Every structure is written in structure tokens, then in C-alpha cells.
Amino acid sequence: MTEATSSTEIRRRQFAGTALSGLSVLASAALTELSGTANAASLAADSLPQLLPRAKHVIYLHMIGAPSQLDLFDEKPELRRRHNQPCPESVTRGRNFAFIGKTSALAGSPWRFQRHGASGQVFSELLPELARQADELAVIRSLHTDEINHAPAQMMLHSGFGRGGRPALGAWVTYGLSAETRSLPAYVVLLSGPPGGAGTSLWSAGFLPGVYQGIPFRSQGDPVLFLTSPEGYRPEDRRRELNATATLNGLQQEVSGDPEAATRTAQYELAYRMQAAVPELMSIAGETQSTLKMYGAVPGKASFANNCLLARRLVERGVRMVELYDADWDHHSGLQSALPKKCRDVDRGMAALLSDLRQRGMLDETLVVWGSEFGRTPLRQGTAAAGDAVPGRDHHRDAFTVWMAGGGIRGGVSWGSTDEFGMDVVDQPVHVHDFNATILHQLGLDHRRLTWRFQGRDFRLTDVHGEVVQGILG
Numbered sequence: 001m002t003e004a005t006s007s008t009e010i011r012r013r014q015f016a017g018t019a020l021s022g023l024s025v026l027a028s029a030a031l032t033e034l035s036g037t038a039n040a041a042s043l044a045a046d047s048l049p050q051l052l053p054r055a056k057h058v059i060y061l062h063m064i065g066a067p068s069q070l071d072l073f074d075e076k077p078e079l080r081r082r083h084n085q086p087c088p089e090s091v092t093r094g095r096n097f098a099f100i101g102k103t104s105a106l107a108g109s110p111w112r113f114q115r116h117g118a119s120g121q122v123f124s125e126l127l128p129e130l131a132r133q134a135d136e137l138a139v140i141r142s143l144h145t146d147e148i149n150h151a152p153a154q155m156m157l158h159s160g161f162g163r164g165g166r167p168a169l170g171a172w173v174t175y176g177l178s179a180e181t182r183s184l185p186a187y188v189v190l191l192s193g194p195p196g197g198a199g200t201s202l203w204s205a206g207f208l209p210g211v212y213q214g215i216p217f218r219s220q221g222d223p224v225l226f227l228t229s230p231e232g233y234r235p236e237d238r239r240r241e242l243n244a245t246a247t248l249n250g251l252q253q254e255v256s257g258d259p260e261a262a263t264r265t266a267q268y269e270l271a272y273r274m275q276a277a278v279p280e281l282m283s284i285a286g287e288t289q290s291t292l293k294m295y296g297a298v299p300g301k302a303s304f305a306n307n308c309l310l311a312r313r314l315v316e317r318g319v320r321m322v323e324l325y326d327a328d329w330d331h332h333s334g335l336q337s338a339l340p341k342k343c344r345d346v347d348r349g350m351a352a353l354l355s356d357l358r359q360r361g362m363l364d365e366t367l368v369v370w371g372s373e374f375g376r377t378p379l380r381q382g383t384a385a386a387g388d389a390v391p392g393r394d395h396h397r398d399a400f401t402v403w404m405a406g407g408g409i410r411g412g413v414s415w416g417s418t419d420e421f422g423m424d425v426v427d428q429p430v431h432v433h434d435f436n437a438t439i440l441h442q443l444g445l446d447h448r449r450l451t452w453r454f455q456g457r458d459f460r461l462t463d464v465h466g467e468v469v470q471g472i473l474g
Helices: 003-020 022-031 077-081 150-159 169-177 199-203 235-256 259-282 289-295 304-316 335-359 432-442
Strands: 057-063 113-116 121-124 137-144 187-192 215-217 321-326 366-371 375-380 393-396 400-405 413-415 425-427 452-454 457-459
Touching: 057 169, 057 304, 057 335, 137 425, 137 432, 150 199, 150 432, 169 187, 169 321, 169 432, 187 304, 199 321, 235 259, 259 304, 289 304, 289 335, 304 321, 304 335, 321 335, 335 366, 366 432, 375 400, 400 432
Parallel strands: 057 321, 057 366, 137 413, 187 215, 187 321
Antiparallel strands: 113 121, 137 400, 366 400, 375 393, 452 457
């Protein structure tokens, strides 16, 4: 090949690459504002909701590992009466469990249940503070999913698909609605304990532009890594660097059509503004003593209670989606010691969050969601310690409990029911696609229209499924 031929071939390849990226450039131009101030607000699919919104924000409380609904929300007197008896073969026929096989004995809950509030919602004695909020909650006892192990089930719940690579719920929300604030991310993640399971995939943007992914805030040190500038590095130095970087990214986008060039500019600018906004946000020491006491929050301490208070502060400042992940709910053994401890970790903070939002007039516009990837079996697993009636419970995908509050949800509702053992849904089943469709609906987003074209197909959070659970709407 001659030098001239080689040069011609290179130009042809460059032209072809630019032509093939043309659609991407057009889409990116519609999504992006390379003005040095772009953030998620200027990168939204459509800043106008598709339905009448009831909520503006979401606080999603995810218990990693799956709490036992049979010991917290779904009382089964018959299961208690038949405790330690063999499970009828008809109940387990054709069913797969993760670890226990099909011959385990039935395991009734060792904890007492009571009705609470004017609505008579049923709660275990392990959640006394949350029980006082009974009339705020819509408790769904009929959720079911397709996956039986933690990581796939977490992905199924958060992205509508049991494998990685698709956008998380929070990414879809921020893509659909944009941000309300220019000083903070639209989508923030708070952790109490290690993420486990699917890990960072739970707040991934998947195939959406990276600007929509969740941003984890840390409890100690810099809330976000490298938020603090090096000593001697002035704001004006940072401003000059950002301006130069934005220019280079703009040139790269013109040539390559890569929307991630715009994402980088947007995120750099957001980080610059966060340097002023985040330190004040993360300092809860300025809250009143009565507020700190209500949550059980301690300034400077990493805890679920602190994260609940931070969640309120985040939505108060315009953050669209806040997810709290709390670890260590996977109780295959040691249930009778571990479950009460975990409930003490979260009970007070959850109840305080609901009460605080209501007192501040924010609950109507903030949808609070509690749940996990699946539930636990009515069958015992493992060998009980001395004095323990139930050693542990295995994974259960066919029937479990979640709840929702605020954001236009009808409080005091008990939706769906399971059989006498809590093994199967017998009334008003709700699939995770229905659950996610309902969350989007309350935000004014039609789950059937919120799509992104990827690899020749229009994808959505609910795949090709999902029906809004109308019975729990206010």
C-alpha cells in the first residue's frame, strides 16, 4: 500500500466512523448543553412528566440479604401451630429452594404480632417504632420475583433484569425527570455496611449515559472521594482547568460523537459545585437535639439512622432519588439473635424519617419505599442454638413483603395475602415489574413510555411487563 493510498484509507475510516456516529451526535446534542454548567438537569430525556405526578422525590430503603417477612409483617398462626412438623409434600412439589431441599420442617415465628393504628395493620413486636406509623404505610404482602439468589434478585428488583448491564431504577428516574438542584447529584446512594450481592451494579446507569448513575456518599472522610482540593490549589485554578477540559471534551464529542464526553464535562462541573454544597449537607451537627434524638443519629458516626436523616436533608435540597442500603439481613442461621439486632438498627430511623417528612410537609411529595430482593421460607434451615425455635430461613422468591408511604400512596392499606404457611400468594399478586411501574407512576412517569434505544431495541425498566397497583394509590 502506498503512502497516498494509506492516507486515503485512513480518511475513509475517519469519515465512516463520523457518519456512523451521526445519530449519536444528534441524540447527544438533544441531551447535552456544553456550557460548562451542564448537569443531570440538562441531560434528561424529557423534563416534563408523562402523567400527573404525585411525588417529586424517592427515598428507597433496601435491606440487603432479605429480612424474614414471616417474622416482621406476615403473621401465620397456622404455621406457628404446626411448628417443627414436616411440611406437606404438596406444598413443596415442583418448587426449588436455594439450599434446604424439600424435606425441611415448618417454622412458625417465635415473635408476637399485634394490630396497630386505625387501619389495624399487623406488625411484629420487632418493629415497635415503625408500627406507630401504621396508618402511613401501604403494606404489600404479595410481592414475587423471578430470581432465587441474592445478586440476580437484587438486579431484578432494581433494573428489571436478573443480570448486570441495565440501568437501575434511580438511573431511569433521573433520566426521566432530570434534577432539581445544580449543586448536588440527582441520584445519591448511602450505605450502612458493605453493598454485597450485586454491589455497585445496583446504582449503575447501565447503557444510559453515565451522568445518570448513582453517586455513593461516604460517612467518614471526604463524603465523595477527592472532593477536597489539594492544599494550595485555589478555586480560580480549578475554574481554569475545568474550562480547558470542557473545551477539549467538546472537541472530542464533535469528532467521535461519544456522549460520555459530555457526561465528563457535566460531572466535573457538578463536582466543582459540590465542593461548596456537600460539606454543609453532610454535617448533621447543626440539626436540633430533638431531631437527632428522634432518629437516634450521632454526628460523625456511620449508621443507618444517620443515613435516614441525611436522606431527608438530601431531598430537602432537591436530590431526586436517594437509596439507602443496609447490610447483613441474610439469616440462614442465628435468626433469633440476628433479626432483633438488625431491627433495632433500622426501626427508629425509618419511623423518624416518616415522622420528620410529615412534620415538614414533605411526605406528600416524597415517596418512601422499603423492601428487599426476596423473602424467606416458612421452613426452618440449620440447627437451632439452645433455646432457639427457628435457627434460620432460606431464600424465598414466591411471596414476600414490601411497603410504601407518602408520595400519593394511600396509607393504612394492606395489599395482597399469602396462604396459611406464607408459601404462595393467594390474592392480589404483585410482581417486581408491577412494583416498579407503580413507583414510576407516582413520579408522573409512564413505565411503558420511559424507554431508551440500545442495540436496535427500545428498553424500559419493566421490560415488556408491569401493571400499576391501583389499589394502593391515594
